[in-house]
Amino acid sequence: MAISLSLTVNGQPVTAEIEPHTLLVQFLREQRRLTGTHVGCDTAQCGACTVHLNGRAIKSCNTLAVQCDGMNVTTIEGLAANGAMHPMQAAFRDCHGLQCGFCTPGMVMSAVALAHACPGLTEADVRANLDGNLCRCTGYHNIVKAVLQGAEAMQAAEQPAAQPATASAA
């Protein structure tokens, strides 16, 4: 029996009728055509399916779509703003943090959530916290560089712009 689901996906309100056993990754890929969220293992091991649920990185292959009712889901397609790459996406490009790119959407989504959760990230933080995202190509070195660079760029973008010096009131 189909049940109804209402949630926000990449800032857009969405309602749908789904089977209760529909996984979030199936809903995103098959019903919303958001195919940037990849399926690597289907057993919560590889992180290729990582998306944000209310700002937290989760694996969409072990989350039922119905568990996301009333919540905000962001996928890799929702990161760019006004046609400009998210700073973390730009850092992956600039640091050559990808080869085949299969792991990249999940890696970027995990990295953005980590950078939000841990300002002032260190290399050790990145290596410890991204252990749920596997990459078969890069050897991780450039991914770690990219995450550190992207986190720094995110922090800089969130700083309020410097106020112009005002003339002394005297």
Ligand code: FES
């Ligand atoms: Fe979800 Fe691998 S497909 S963790």
Ligand code: FES
């Ligand atoms: Fe190929 Fe990571 S770039 S799996």
